[in-house]
Amino acid sequence: MTRARITGVGAYAPKRILTNADLEKMIDTNDEWIVQRSGIRERRIADETEATSDLAVKAAQQALERANLVPEDIEFIAVGTTTPDMIFPTVGNIVQHRLGCRRAGSVDMLAACAGSIYSLSIGSQFIQTGKYRRVLCIGAETLSRITDFTDRGTCVLLADAAGAAVLEPSDDERGIIDFDLYSDGQYWDLLYMPGGGSRHPATKETVEARMHYAKMKGNEVFKVAVRLFVDCAERILARNGLTADDVSLFIPHQANLRIIEAAAKRVNLPMERVFVNVDRYGNTGAASVYVALEEAIAAGRLKRGDLVLLVAFGGGFAWGAALMRW
Numbered sequence: 001m002t003r004a005r006i007t008g009v010g011a012y013a014p015k016r017i018l019t020n021a022d023l024e025k026m027i028d029t030n031d032e033w034i035v036q037r038s039g040i041r042e043r044r045i046a047d048e049t050e051a052t053s054d055l056a057v058k059a060a061q062q063a064l065e066r067a068n069l070v071p072e073d074i075e076f077i078a079v080g081t082t083t084p085d086m087i088f089p090t091v092g093n094i095v096q097h098r099l100g101c102r103r104a105g106s107v108d109m110l111a112a113c114a115g116s117i118y119s120l121s122i123g124s125q126f127i128q129t130g131k132y133r134r135v136l137c138i139g140a141e142t143l144s145r146i147t148d149f150t151d152r153g154t155c156v157l158l159a160d161a162a163g164a165a166v167l168e169p170s171d172d173e174r175g176i177i178d179f180d181l182y183s184d185g186q187y188w189d190l191l192y193m194p195g196g197g198s199r200h201p202a203t204k205e206t207v208e209a210r211m212h213y214a215k216m217k218g219n220e221v222f223k224v225a226v227r228l229f230v231d232c233a234e235r236i237l238a239r240n241g242l243t244a245d246d247v248s249l250f251i252p253h254q255a256n257l258r259i260i261e262a263a264a265k266r267v268n269l270p271m272e273r274v275f276v277n278v279d280r281y282g283n284t285g286a287a288s289v290y291v292a293l294e295e296a297i298a299a300g301r302l303k304r305g306d307l308v309l310l311v312a313f314g315g316g317f318a319w320g321a322a323l324m325r326w
């Protein structure tokens with residue numbers, strides 16, 4: 001079957017930088033605690049005029065330019081996001097119109113921080129089956145909009161960014177070799193936002209009860225996340241007759257340096273072969289793997305023929321892995 005190959009990657013992060021020192025002035029926290037527990041030193045926060053689609057459009061434009069395509073070439077747009085501009089229409093619709101992708105269908109996928117792997121995998125399917133030849137995959141978030149800046153357990157972690165990748169059919173061994181998508185709703189209340197949906201529509205009371213912010217049981221998320229990370233990485237490698245030794249670069253979801261280090265250690269991947277930028281961006285949800293991929297390419301960390309392992313997990317829980325030959 002034809003592989004879907006990434007032919008252009010783009011990323012965009014808002015200009016405004018929120019450092020740990022800035023957070024020290026807002027809540028009872030300190031740089032040492034944040035760095036030690038999460039590895040995060042600073043993160044980007046969208047300004048009042050920027051919504052998720054604004055970030056997505058900028059990342060997508062860059063990905064299209066790098067793929068040498070024009071918007072009319074795109075046949076489908078797959079967006080991963082937890083923080084759409086509004087409940088509907090989708091970010092995919094807004095991006096389609098703003099970019100001028102006149103031929104493209106579009107969809108948003110809510111797989112929380114696994115939205116990167118979900119959008120990439122769904123996009124890859126359309127290429128593999130031959131249905132479409134040019135698909136735009138996007139991960140975009142303004143997690144700061146659902147962050148309670150009085151809750152020190154979450155507000156030091158979450159942030160805003162967007163990333164995008166153009167997929168086209170490969171005519172050689174390069175491209176997405178395999179992917180796995182998983183979900184397990186038993187963990188839903190470890191990381192969720194209670195307000196604003198059909199269970200608790202917005203009212204004065206839900207706003208006063210701060211129900212329109214992400215809630216997280218950080219400790220429990222940590223334990224399950226490491227296990228799921230390791231499970232799905234090992235499974236996708238084994239199924240393809242590969243081991244950690246074959247992986248040139250591991251690009252994990254950038255939630256937390258401790259989770260990345262614990263997972264890499266258990267999978268037997270030395271940190272020299274793990275891409276990390278959580279220190280500068282924090283947890284940017286569905287955007288993180290795309291943003292990390294874009295930076296890995298810019299830093300010259302990928303060369304033709306390299307085996308790349310991507311893994312992400314997020315609220316729900318939803319998680320997944322993708323394996324590709326660069």
Ligand SMILES: CC(C)(COP(=O)(O)OP(=O)(O)OC[C@H]1O[C@@H](n2cnc3c(N)ncnc32)[C@H](O)[C@@H]1OP(=O)(O)O)[C@@H](O)C(=O)NCCC(=O)NCCS
Pocket residue numbers: 028029030033034037038113152153156191216217218219220221222225255256259283313314315
């Ligand atoms: C959130 C996380 C960093 C907290 O680290 P932890 O070691 O589990 O810390 P705990 O939650 O047990 O809290 C330990 C103490 O630090 C305090 N604390 C929490 N946030 C703090 C902050 N920002 N600054 C200072 N102290 C803080 C707690 O109140 C607690 O104090 P107490 O012992 O007096 O009650 C960690 O659990 C984590 O990374 N979880 C995974 C989160 C994640 O990646 N989510 C996204 C998934 S996509």
